[in-house]
Amino acid sequence: MADKNKNSGFTIKLKHLLIVVFIFISAVPLFFSLQYLNQYAQNQYREQVGEKLEALSLIAKQRILTSVARLEDSAALIASRTQMRAYLAQWGQQQSPELLEQINKIIFDASAAVPHLHEISLYNNEGAPLTSTIEASLEEKLLSPPVKGTKVQAEPFENSLLLTAVTPLILDRKKVGYLKVAFFADFLLELIEERAGLGTTGEWLIVTRSAEGHALFVTPLKYDKNAAFTRIIDKAQIDIPTTQALLGNEILMDQAPDYMGQPVMAYTRYLPKQDWGLVVKMHESEIAQLTVEFKRVLLLLETVIIALAVIIGVIVSFYIAMPIERLRSFTQKVSSGDYSHNVEPSGWLEAKELTHSFNTMTKSLRDLNENLLKKVEERTQELDKANQRLLELANKDELTGVNNRRYFEERLGQEIKRAKRNGSSLALVMLDLDYFKVVNDTWGHLAGDQVLKTVSQKLQYCLRDTDIIARIGGEEFCLVMPDGSYDGVIAHLERIRIDIAALKIIYESHDISISCSMGLAFCRESDTIQSLMERADDALYLSKNAGRNKLSDENGVVQSVMASNTEAKKTGE
Ligand SMILES: Nc1nc2c(ncn2[C@@H]2O[C@H](COP(=O)(O)OP(=O)(O)OP(=O)(O)O)[C@@H](O)[C@H]2O)c(=O)[nH]1
Incomplete structure (x- = not known):
């Protein structure tokens, strides 16, 4: 145009x-x-x-x-x-x-x-x-x-x-x-x-x-x-x-x-x-x-x-035309979005007034633009926060606040790759609460929810920053523990198992106790997410079959020395 x-x-x-x-x-x-x-x-x-x-x-x-x-x-x-x-x-x-x-x-x-x-x-x-x-x-x-x-x-x-x-x-x-x-x-x-x-x-x-x-x-x-x-x-x-x-x-x-x-x-x-x-x-x-x-x-x-x-003519012409020429190049800058300049008023009276009006107009545009930018920035920050929140919601379990299954699988895949790449160890633990149905049936579903939240808090408290905890089913949790030795991991898990079993969960003036069974599998070179989870799940099955409140690996129930002592004290042996 x-x-x-x-x-x-x-x-x-x-x-x-x-x-x-x-x-x-x-x-x-x-x-x-x-x-x-x-x-x-x-x-x-x-x-x-x-x-x-x-x-x-x-x-x-x-x-x-x-x-x-x-x-x-x-x-x-x-x-x-x-x-x-x-x-x-x-x-x-x-x-x-x-x-x-x-x-x-x-x-x-x-x-x-x-x-x-x-x-x-x-x-x-x-x-x-x-x-x-x-x-x-x-x-x-x-x-x-x-x-x-x-x-x-x-x-x-x-x-x-x-x-x-x-x-x-x-x-x-x-x-x-x-x-x-x-x-x-x-x-x-x-x-x-x-x-x-x-x-x-x-x-x-x-x-x-x-x-x-x-x-x-x-x-x-x-x-x-x-x-x-x-x-x-x-x-x-x-x-x-x-x-x-x-x-x-x-x-x-x-x-x-x-x-x-x-x-x-x-x-x-x-x-x-x-x-x-x-x-x-x-x-x-x-x-x-x-x-x-x-x-x-x-x-x-x-x-x-x-x-x-002729000389006077040229001077007068320039005197008349120059302010307009300056305003023209100024408006070109403004129209291309550059509000940073002002024009110095010069020339004849009307040109000065016009320049002054242009400067005022540009200042208004500049302020408007700055406000707009500020608002856009604020909205962007809000949007970022909302996105962050959404992302968290997408990755978190709504009831307990720990990671959900989707996030867990994504991270487990990354951790398997990292462990294989670095030749480091990676332990996967399947943790399932024992007789949870009884809790629900006895104290109600809300009591069951309270138990789930309390156990989640305990798990979060006990694990390292580098460990990952996720709720992957109703009363089923997964723990990913990178860079740990076999004995270290066993000891750590036994401590968690014992601590959970020692929990006194108060719901509506009722004391509720709960225990958990765990299945442990260390990642192998040939493992996929699927195979590693299956092996951990098999180990969990061994714990359940062994009477629950146990930690098992693929070879059966393992018990650390600390756990044996603790449980011996409990039974008075
Ligand atoms: N309160 C509550 N209960 C849930 C939730 N998700 C699943 N459940 C219950 O968890 C129970 C699971 O029962 P089962 O699969 O029989 O397991 P169990 O009772 O723990 O027995 P074992 O695993 O064999 O020791 C069911 O009663 C479910 O209704 C939940 O989000 N909140």
Whole structure:
């Protein structure tokens, strides 16, 4: 039945079931949560990079605007010199070397106080060069000067970059010429060199619009040092951040191609007054690399957390299952009858209570078992006694208490064997009370019983421990006397015969006397129980025939010297 239950269906140990359940309810959701967190964190990280690019580009744009405004202010301050404009107006009328000298004096004076200055040049109304703090500048005509206000533009200069501010000079509401102030644009070069927070691939791009409307780089590039005023991006390539910047869009671009076709994350800015585009960008590969690092850390964390969840799961499962496992093996012992053990209560509260109940139950079973064993032992002892008693009853004569015929024959057989084996002597005596019928007839059957009991007691008293006495008939007894010499046995039997004859048995105030006749036979090698008893019986017959109260062997009546003396005393001979 137990095997049938064991084999029916799928079986699983509680601790294993708990481990599986625990992993499913903790580690699996944890795994998916961490995966989601991983994805979420990556997106967050990309968003952070985007926000950083947006913030950095805004700051850079403000820095450029501020710097340009400062240049414009410097140019405006020089243009505001009235004397210079007055001389320039006179120059239109009369062109004298003295006048030019006066003009030169003013612009050289002005140049001394302006930081980062490259040149100050003056042009006439048609844009033709008039004078300059730098000789070389007098060779070129002013290209498309502004009608009104100041026009700032970037120009290459040797290995450097110039920002020129061209402004019309007005005197008494009449234009008298143009002022061009050129500054070294060190702040722009410093800006593009500053790549803090942009990783190893981050870069600043500043573009202006070429004559054809394409994006023309004004500063050297990280990956192309000669790009300034040489490299362009076709205006048709609108997915490129620099094009978007010049289109006036200030946006974050994901996976956009840069000037080398590499995918980048970029933020575009536009400076409308200067018609410049400003772009800050980082390679997508570097951002991905950073998220890969992050991912790796998260994966490690994930592994540690899940491993911890599994370990905790296993520990918890064992914590729950172990008390039950212990109780199971305990109940197995109890069911096999071993009540000697107790289980130490451990684990969770209910398990402790259950263990305590099991211990109490086992103690009750143990006590019950011990009581049962004690009772069984008592009953067994009683039974043994009863059996002993039964055996005694089966072997004893009920009236006299001496052995009965059944026991006698059994013992006689053993004694014959023993005597033959040891070569020792064995005497068998048949003893019969004389005229017992007369006792019965005279004093009654109960008196006869009393005589039988008294003679039995006398015989028991007279015989040795090794001798056997048995009542084998109504008034007939048998004596088995091992290891005695012929003379010794004769003397002993004569003493018994005389003692019995001397007995005064009192029954209901009557004195009753009795005598006995005995037949003696010593065991021979050829004897059986039957033959030995027959020979003893024959000897008894001789005693009876000889007048009773005699001891005979196979040769006739024997009388010891002691008996002869005793009987002689009695008769007075
Ligand atoms: N009271 C009593 N008498 C018994 C018992 N068993 C046998 N008897 C009597 O013993 C008597 C035996 O008588 P007999 O066989 O004639 O022997 P006897 O009278 O002793 O004469 P001899 O043996 O020839 O000397 C009978 O009267 C039996 O009834 C017993 O258990 N109790």
